[in-house]
Amino acid sequence: MKRRNIASVSSATTADPARVVPYLLSLPAFLLFVGVVLVPIAMTVLLSFHDWGQYKGIQPVLILKNWREVASDGYFHEMFLRTFRVALLVTLLTAVLGGPEAYILSRMRPPWRGMFLLVVLGPLLISVVARTLGWALLFGGSSGVINKALINLGMISAPLPFMFTETGVVVALTHVLMPFMVLAVWAALQRLDPQVENAAASLGAGQATILRRIVLPQVLPGVLSGAIIVFSLAASAFATPAIIGGRRLKVAATLAYDEFLNTLNWPLGAAVATLLLLALVTIIVGCNRLLERRYAEVFR
Amino acid sequence: MTYLVLDRLSKTFGEQIAVDQLSLTVGRGELVALLGPSGCGKTTTLQMIAGFQPPTSGSIALEGNDLTAVKPAQRGLGIVFQSYALFPHMTAAENVAFGLEMQGIARAERDRRVQQTLALVGLAALADRFPRRMSGGQQQRVALARALVIQPRILLLDEPLSNLDAKLREDMQIELRQIQRTVGTTTLLVTHDQSEAMALADRIVVMNQGRAEQIAPPHEAYERPATAFVANFLGRTNILQVRADADGVQIGDGRWPAATTAGPTTASIRPEKILFAPAAQRNAVSGVVKTRIFQGNHWLYQVDTPTGLMIVIRQNSGEAVPSEGDAVRLTWRSEDMMLKVAGEART
Numbered sequence: 001m002k003r004r005n006i007a008s009v010s011s012a013t014t015a016d017p018a019r020v021v022p023y024l025l026s027l028p029a030f031l032l033f034v035g036v037v038l039v040p041i042a043m044t045v046l047l048s049f050h051d052w053g054q055y056k057g058i059q060p061v062l063i064l065k066n067w068r069e070v071a072s073d074g075y076f077h078e079m080f081l082r083t084f085r086v087a088l089l090v091t092l093l094t095a096v097l098g099g100p101e102a103y104i105l106s107r108m109r110p111p112w113r114g115m116f117l118l119v120v121l122g123p124l125l126i127s128v129v130a131r132t133l134g135w136a137l138l139f140g141g142s143s144g145v146i147n148k149a150l151i152n153l154g155m156i157s158a159p160l161p162f163m164f165t166e167t168g169v170v171v172a173l174t175h176v177l178m179p180f181m182v183l184a185v186w187a188a189l190q191r192l193d194p195q196v197e198n199a200a201a202s203l204g205a206g207q208a209t210i211l212r213r214i215v216l217p218q219v220l221p222g223v224l225s226g227a228i229i230v231f232s233l234a235a236s237a238f239a240t241p242a243i244i245g246g247r248r249l250k251v252a253a254t255l256a257y258d259e260f261l262n263t264l265n266w267p268l269g270a271a272v273a274t275l276l277l278l279a280l281v282t283i284i285v286g287c288n289r290l291l292e293r294r295y296a297e298v299f300r
Numbered sequence: 301m302t303y304l305v306l307d308r309l310s311k312t313f314g315e316q317i318a319v320d321q322l323s324l325t326v327g328r329g330e331l332v333a334l335l336g337p338s339g340c341g342k343t344t345t346l347q348m349i350a351g352f353q354p355p356t357s358g359s360i361a362l363e364g365n366d367l368t369a370v371k372p373a374q375r376g377l378g379i380v381f382q383s384y385a386l387f388p389h390m391t392a393a394e395n396v397a398f399g400l401e402m403q404g405i406a407r408a409e410r411d412r413r414v415q416q417t418l419a420l421v422g423l424a425a426l427a428d429r430f431p432r433r434m435s436g437g438q439q440q441r442v443a444l445a446r447a448l449v450i451q452p453r454i455l456l457l458d459e460p461l462s463n464l465d466a467k468l469r470e471d472m473q474i475e476l477r478q479i480q481r482t483v484g485t486t487t488l489l490v491t492h493d494q495s496e497a498m499a500l501a502d503r504i505v506v507m508n509q510g511r512a513e514q515i516a517p518p519h520e521a522y523e524r525p526a527t528a529f530v531a532n533f534l535g536r537t538n539i540l541q542v543r544a545d546a547d548g549v550q551i552g553d554g555r556w557p558a559a560t561t562a563g564p565t566t567a568s569i570r571p572e573k574i575l576f577a578p579a580a581q582r583n584a585v586s587g588v589v590k591t592r593i594f595q596g597n598h599w600l601y602q603v604d605t606p607t608g609l610m611i612v613i614r615q616n617s618g619e620a621v622p623s624e625g626d627a628v629r630l631t632w633r634s635e636d637m638m639l640k641v642a643g644e645a646r647t
Contacts, residue, residue, distance in 0.1 A: 193383055193385050195381045195382075195383050195385035196385045196386075196387065198350070198352050198372070198379075198381070198385065199379065199381060199385035199386075199387075199446075200387070200398070201352075201371075201372045201373050202350060202351075202372055202373070202375070202377060202378070202379045203373075203398055203399035203402055203446070203450060204373050204374075204376075204399060204402035204403060204450070205373060205398075205402050206373060209402070213398075214387055217389040218387075218388060218389055
């Protein structure tokens with residue numbers, strides 16, 4: 001009697017309905033993913049092959065006009081070059097500033113560590129637009145608080161060029177994206193055995209040597225994964241370049257926005273957006289592959 | 301003769317006293333074990349010797365020079381950490397070479413010494429492997445090689461075998477002892493495992509609540525425990541409440557001659573020193589076997605006697621053994637019985 005029960009239960013779990021259940025359960029999420037991610041991307045890619053004219057509007061044909069334009073026009077080359085230059089600079093700056101920041105945080109004593117971690121991560125709770133506008137208030141032309149103060153103190157005669165400059169965009173983006181780098185390095189530091197530094201010290205290594213030879217190599221994967229996050233966010237950032245860079249200093253994201261909403265040339269905007277997506281995916285997948293190959297031996 | 305001297309070393313964390321006036325002298329080439337339960341201050345003591353914790357008071361002297369103000373990097377000590385603390389981004393050979401590199405030793409000499417030390421710990425074949433790809437025992441050997449290669453003035457071992465499984469631990473105990481004998485490095489071992497301390501050490505320091513309860517060779521500490529804590533911590537022991545009179549003690553229906561003062565006292569007898577006696581024997585206690593447990597190489601009995609439950613351990617020698625419920629008589633030699641283990645004397 002008992003035996004038969006067990007047999008029937010086990011046969012039920014291997015039967016067809018049981019195998020279908022996991023798929024059924026994940027179906028809603030899958031449909032949502034298809035609906036809000038895959039379909040719009042596919043439509044954008046398709047759109048980039050359509051034709052457009054001032055008076056005829058969007059023509060649903062398949063031509064390479066937009067792609068040829070993006071590939072041949074120096075204007076677009078400049079945009080994309082600027083986008084990746086800014087993203088690279090922001091990534092380097094967050095790594096150089098955020099790495100030490102995370103290390104100092106991890107060495108703090110408990111009450112202070114929690115407080116300062118909150119200080120570092122707190123800005124994430126505030127809108128990117130608000131944080132970027134803060135920079136505009138500080139440096140925006142001759143009425144910006146800092147520019148005004150420096151001019152009144154007689155230290156500078158003209159306001160510091162910040163708005164509508166690449167420097168301004170890089171500085172503001174670095175500030176906005178810093179928490180992501182700190183978090184990534186922080187996570188890597190948490191995995192560090194605290195005794196490892198003591199071990200190096202007992203073998204005669206000074207503090208600088210310990211940092212360079214022991215801590216840095218172990219934290220490097222964390223820095224690199226933080227760099228991937230920061231780079232992709234910086235390259236696709238919209239709000240900060242739009243506010244600081246404005247119309248004069250466009251990057252790929254603001255360019256696509258302008259093509260869509262000002263020129264109303266949707267197909268060209270779609271081509272720009274698709275190219276940005278492809279470039280980012282290529283760079284990120286490449287970096288990830290490199291990271292995994294380089295550190296597989298050590299960290300897996 | 302004296303090499304390392306700890307003089308009234310103390311460490312307090314706020315209100316809590318971690319190490320309390322610990323004094324210890326270690327001779328050159330000696331292996332001394334700090335043994336005690338967790339929280340007894342043994343690891344804190346090691347950390348102070350290594351220089352990772354400053355002592356609250358007292359001093360540490362090595363070859364007559366005060367170490368207290370010397371930075372950890374300049375102390376020249378080899379440390380094997382409980383977690384091994386290997387550098388995961390370096391191969392075994394690079395791990396071992398690190399200390400020599402810090403000393404600025406030339407490449408050829410360095411390679412030679414790394415090879416030699418890896419061979420000493422039996423890892424010559426795994427020099428190019430990363431720690432994550434090694435077993436616990438192999439990582440342990442790398443940690444040992446890394447500490448030994450710099451020819452440390454003292455080798456500090458912090459629970460070195462606690463992360464290994466029982467069988468491997470026994471093998472490593474023997475090997476560790478042999479390596480220490482071969483190299484002759486003065487060694488301080490911190491452990492909570494009494495069998496490890498007894499197997500490895502020339503002398504053991506039994507610690508409890510920051511104090512040294514007894515400092516003695518393992519055999520002596522086991523046979524002549526200075527306090528009740530030591531008696532209980534080192535192996536099992538039977539502690540009986542007995543009455544002594546002018547020329548002996550009466551335990552149940554048995555009588556043992558002993559030189560002691562009359563009055564109530566305690567007697568402690570190691571379970572393996574107790575024998576089953578023939579019915580006629582005078583100095584023996586009658587009892588009934590309550591439980592009998594087979595443990596492979598020995599039998600463990602609990603025997604109900606008029607003075608309480610006694611534990612008896614007998615070798616599994618193949619002779620007939622009493623069963624549960626059998627009436628037995630237990631005997632032991634007078635000299636195997638310690639009367640009044642000091643312990644009440646301490647506050």
